[in-house]
Amino acid sequence: MDARGYRxxxxxxxxxxxxxxxxxxxxxxxxxxxxxxxxRLPFYxxxxxxxxxxxxxxxxxxxxxAKVPIITKKMLVEDQRDNPLFGxxxxxxxxxxxxxxxxxxxxxxxxxxxxxxxxDWERAAxxxxxxxxxxxxxPCDIAQISFPxxxxxxxxxxxxxxxxxxxxxxxxxxxxxxxxxxxMFKLGATCFSATPSYCLHLIGVAEQLxxxxxxxxxxRLLVGGEPGGSVPATVARITEAWGASVHDxxxxxxxxxxxxxITTEALNGVMLFTDxxxxxxxHRDDPHQPLPDGExxxxxxxxxxxDSQPMIRFWPGDETYMTHEPSSCGRTYPRxxxxxxxxxxxxxxxxxxxxxxxxxxxxxxxxxxxxAEFTITVERRGVLDEMTVQAELSPETAAxxxxxxxxxxxxxxxxxxxxxxxxxxxQTQIRVPVELLEPGALPETVFKARxxxxxxxxxx
Amino acid sequence: MDARGYRxxxxxxxxxxxxxxxxxxxxxxxxxxxxxxxxRLPFYxxxxxxxxxxxxxxxxxxxxxAKVPIITKKMLVEDQRDNPLFGxxxxxxxxxxxxxxxxxxxxxxxxxxxxxxxxDWERAAxxxxxxxxxxxxxPCDIAQISFPxxxxxxxxxxxxxxxxxxxxxxxxxxxxxxxxxxxMFKLGATCFSATPSYCLHLIGVAEQLxxxxxxxxxxRLLVGGEPGGSVPATVARITEAWGASVHDxxxxxxxxxxxxxITTEALNGVMLFTDxxxxxxxHRDDPHQPLPDGExxxxxxxxxxxDSQPMIRFWPGDETYMTHEPSSCGRTYPRxxxxxxxxxxxxxxxxxxxxxxxxxxxxxxxxxxxxAEFTITVERRGVLDEMTVQAELSPETAAxxxxxxxxxxxxxxxxxxxxxxxxxxxQTQIRVPVELLEPGALPETVFKARxxxxxxxxxx
Numbered sequence: 017m018d019a020r021g022y023r024x025x026x027x028x029x030x031x032x033x034x035x036x037x038x039x040x041x042x043x044x045x046x047x048x049x050x051x052x053x054x055x056r057l058p059f060y061x062x063x064x065x066x067x068x069x070x071x072x073x074x075x076x077x078x079x080x081x082a083k084v085p086i087i088t089k090k091m092l093v094e095d096q097r098d099n100p101l102f103g104x105x106x107x108x109x110x111x112x113x114x115x116x117x118x119x120x121x122x123x124x125x126x127x128x129x130x131x132x133x134x135x136d137w138e139r140a141a142x143x144x145x146x147x148x149x150x151x152x153x154x155p156c157d158i159a160q161i162s163f164p165x166x167x168x169x170x171x172x173x174x175x176x177x178x179x180x181x182x183x184x185x186x187x188x189x190x191x192x193x194x195x196x197x198x199x200m201f202k203l204g205a206t207c208f209s210a211t212p213s214y215c216l217h218l219i220g221v222a223e224q225l226x227x228x229x230x231x232x233x234x235x236r237l238l239v240g241g242e243p244g245g246s247v248p249a250t251v252a253r254i255t256e257a258w259g260a261s262v263h264d265x266x267x268x269x270x271x272x273x274x275x276x277x278i279t280t281e282a283l284n285g286v287m288l289f290t291d292x293x294x295x296x297x298x299h300r301d302d303p304h305q306p307l308p309d310g311e312x313x314x315x316x317x318x319x320x321x322x323d324s325q326p327m328i329r330f331w332p333g334d335e336t337y338m339t340h341e342p343s344s345c346g347r348t349y350p351r352x353x354x355x356x357x358x359x360x361x362x363x364x365x366x367x368x369x370x371x372x373x374x375x376x377x378x379x380x381x382x383x384x385x386x387x388a389e390f391t392i393t394v395e396r397r398g399v400l401d402e403m404t405v406q407a408e409l410s411p412e413t414a415a416x417x418x419x420x421x422x423x424x425x426x427x428x429x430x431x432x433x434x435x436x437x438x439x440x441x442x443q444t445q446i447r448v449p450v451e452l453l454e455p456g457a458l459p460e461t462v463f464k465a466r467x468x469x470x471x472x473x474x475x476x
Numbered sequence: 477m478d479a480r481g482y483r484x485x486x487x488x489x490x491x492x493x494x495x496x497x498x499x500x501x502x503x504x505x506x507x508x509x510x511x512x513x514x515x516r517l518p519f520y521x522x523x524x525x526x527x528x529x530x531x532x533x534x535x536x537x538x539x540x541x542a543k544v545p546i547i548t549k550k551m552l553v554e555d556q557r558d559n560p561l562f563g564x565x566x567x568x569x570x571x572x573x574x575x576x577x578x579x580x581x582x583x584x585x586x587x588x589x590x591x592x593x594x595x596d597w598e599r600a601a602x603x604x605x606x607x608x609x610x611x612x613x614x615p616c617d618i619a620q621i622s623f624p625x626x627x628x629x630x631x632x633x634x635x636x637x638x639x640x641x642x643x644x645x646x647x648x649x650x651x652x653x654x655x656x657x658x659x660m661f662k663l664g665a666t667c668f669s670a671t672p673s674y675c676l677h678l679i680g681v682a683e684q685l686x687x688x689x690x691x692x693x694x695x696r697l698l699v700g701g702e703p704g705g706s707v708p709a710t711v712a713r714i715t716e717a718w719g720a721s722v723h724d725x726x727x728x729x730x731x732x733x734x735x736x737x738i739t740t741e742a743l744n745g746v747m748l749f750t751d752x753x754x755x756x757x758x759h760r761d762d763p764h765q766p767l768p769d770g771e772x773x774x775x776x777x778x779x780x781x782x783d784s785q786p787m788i789r790f791w792p793g794d795e796t797y798m799t800h801e802p803s804s805c806g807r808t809y810p811r812x813x814x815x816x817x818x819x820x821x822x823x824x825x826x827x828x829x830x831x832x833x834x835x836x837x838x839x840x841x842x843x844x845x846x847x848a849e850f851t852i853t854v855e856r857r858g859v860l861d862e863m864t865v866q867a868e869l870s871p872e873t874a875a876x877x878x879x880x881x882x883x884x885x886x887x888x889x890x891x892x893x894x895x896x897x898x899x900x901x902x903q904t905q906i907r908v909p910v911e912l913l914e915p916g917a918l919p920e921t922v923f924k925a926r927x928x929x930x931x932x933x934x935x936x
Contacts (some may be wrong), residue, residue, distance in 0.1 A: 101663065112615040114644040117663065155572040165625035166649045184574040188627045203561065203577065
């Protein structure tokens with residue numbers, strides 16, 4: 017029993033299973049999915065025949081990594097373009113057995129379409145419930161959801177889990193921020209689901225409304241949709257201002273059910289439900305070379321249970337590292353200690369250093385006096401790429417500066433700027449100039465933040 | 477079996493039951509609900525004690541109408557104000573057993589909160605499925621939903637039914653109109669759910685995009701949220717332009733599950749599932765005086781199954797009439813031949829005539845050459861109220877006029893205007909001046925239309 021009188025796990029046998037025993041089950045499911053895909057899904061048959069791969073070659077998890085070709089978003093888009101609407105990987109699912117159709121924004125305005133069978137949809141609800149239960153959601157909670165309910169899976173995945181847990185669901189979607197907060201306080205919502213950027217943004221909105229988030233009703237934040245939910249300084253800032261634990265969850269739309277990973281109540285990184293979506297970390301230049309715990313590489317996902325549009329060794333282009341150390345929550349799954357660290361193609365090379373937007377975010381969040389919004393500008397100067405950061409002061413800091421003499425205010429700004437640059441140096445090993453902006457100078461982030469402005473393609 | 481090989485009814489025994497036998501079941505449920513409310517819900521206890529009513533007094537359906545006091549929206553709002561958040565009519569439901577919290581827009585910014593138990597929520601899915609099945613929705617259909625998924629019940633009720641039917645659900649919510657149509661055609665959505673105003677609005681958008689709705693994929697339109705879905709001329713216009721049947725459904729948020737009524741495939745008015753929500757038509761000045769079939773009066777609703785916030789003799793202020801004539805679809809429920817005709821307090825008295833906005837809508841929809849948008853302006857001139865109507869020309873008509881000589885165009889406009897005024901005279905018995913506007917002159921309706929502009933309170 018937990019502190020509130022509920023059982024501790026959603027599915028104790030599954031979540032605390034001996035990892036070696038779990039690997040046996042995972043291998044069985046991998047073999048099943050490989051044969052299903054090879055026999056019934058032309059997309060995989062073509063891909064595997066071209067690579068000279070056959071499912072019979074996989075007799076171990078090591079074989080799986082060593083021998084099975086990866087697939088990418090680009091391959092899925094091309095297959096849907098050539099075989100509309102759902103591609104030849106749509107799976108052996110009759111129209112009558114389809115529960116959901118969703119989509120993602122696509123280049124040229126045509127979305128990638130997702131088509132989920134009833135069986136897969138039902139199963140997704142259960143694993144999303146397992147994830148949210150692991151984050152502490154219980155039937156007594158009121159779960160307010162700010163993710164949109166529209167074309168993307170966004171809010172739909174969150175609500176499925178909260179409904180299955182048995183929480184009271186309050187699904188507002190992305191309404192105006194002041195209304196979002198007023199209703200949250202009025203209703204006493206104990207759980208709030210949003211992007212980390214939006215949680216940061218609401219800190220400022222709450223101050224303007226005179227609402228004290230830290231003494232407010234919310235006890236846990238289920239965040240996702242972007243990486244910030246595992247950036248330590250971001251998590252610390254949100255946790256302190258909200259007086260609530262931060263739980264990072266969610267992989268990608270291709271991998272629906274996307275909550276096969278979540279920060280549990282142990283708050284020690286993102287746990288991976290590998291018996292639902294098997295997850296590997298491999299070398300960024302060689303998808304058949306597994307990496308040991310702690311080494312950063314590319315993440316690769318495999319659906320173990322989906323019939324409709326199953327992904328086998330899907331390469332989303334995300335970078336991170338794994339650990340198999342035991343978790344104090346008692347679950348025996350591996351974890352991503354820092355969640356998704358960044359996108360492989362987001363890496364910027366600045367004067368020889370590898371810099372990720374998440375490094376910049378971590379540095380700024382560790383600097384007192386700054387607000388939620390910032391941008392990173394990258395430009396070419398001569399033969400070198402250079403980076404500058406524009407960061408807003410927090411509303412309180414701006415208000416404080418307004419009470420000072422001009423000289424004192426200037427000194428205080430210089431000190432904040434110096435501290436920000438010191439934090440960025442610590443994160444990136446290079447000097448990154450920081451420009452301070454007034455609160456409100458940058459566009460407000462109400463959904464996912466767009467941080468990087470890349471001017472390298474433009475004439476200078 | 478129906479033409480597509482599915483069973484004809486969702487629940488044949490229930491839907492085709494002998495009405496006398498159904499009334500026995502209804503009376504049992506009414507007695508159960510009255511006792512439950514009187515014993516466990518202080519709101520009802522106070523109200524009934526004040527009126528000198530006791531549940532034991534109801535031994536027949538006639539007793540129910542004659543003896544049970546009605547309740548109104550105002551009473552619910554006051555009870556929630558005095559007993560936040562959910563009022564003393566919230567019902568005997570533990571926090572752990574609450575599935576959903578939704579709200580309605582309220583005066584002074586505080587919504588009325590709706591709180592639905594898990595049992596009631598599950599049951600709502602089933603009756604919504606029964607309604608949508610009666611309108612012809614089947615598992616092979618793709619159901620695109622444009623109602624919002626947010627604070628209001630709107631889209632949530634529609635999606636519950638479509639999911640339970642087993643259709644492929646494509647829940648876009650209120651996205652941009654051109655995107656709504658592009659995705660509809662791309663995906664081949666066979667069912668579209670929207671307000672009637674929005675269906676009309678999309679006719680013009682489709683023309684601009686060069687999409688032919690009539691030969692498009694949509695075969696049925698599930699409409700609601702406002703009365704137009706049963707205004708014959710509106711239905712005719714939508715049916716012709718879309719090449720699809722129009723099914724009017726939905727009562728009020730208080731009465732969730734709101735799809736306890738729907739235009740079935742027989743297309744002969746709105747059928748009432750009276751064994752889910754018992755429905756009476758009574759005299760507008762005496763809620764205890766039942767009216768016979770065909771006579772217009774006030775509608776009164778009663779939840780027969782809800783534990784959470786059950787409504788017993790709820791008076792929404794809507795006006796209509798009923799029929800018990802058999803329906804060709806074989807279901808044995810009564811019907812509202814014209815759906816909800818209007819709101820009792822929407823009635824305008826113009827030179828002694830009772831005029832409803834629905835009369836104006838019906839007249840304009842019968843006039844060739846007009847577009848979707850119109851407004852009704854009411855002003856005081858001396859001691860009399862006067863009404864004028866502003867109606868947009870359709871884009872095709874405007875384009876046609878632009879090709880004519882000035883004299884010919886003027887003559888054509890005069891003819892359209894005269895025809896509109898003739899149609900309004902036929903509907904209202906009085907002369908209503910019509911002013912023709914260019915397409916786009918009035919704000920576009922993308923959700924519920926706001927038609928009446930009342931200037932009587934202003935200085936003239």
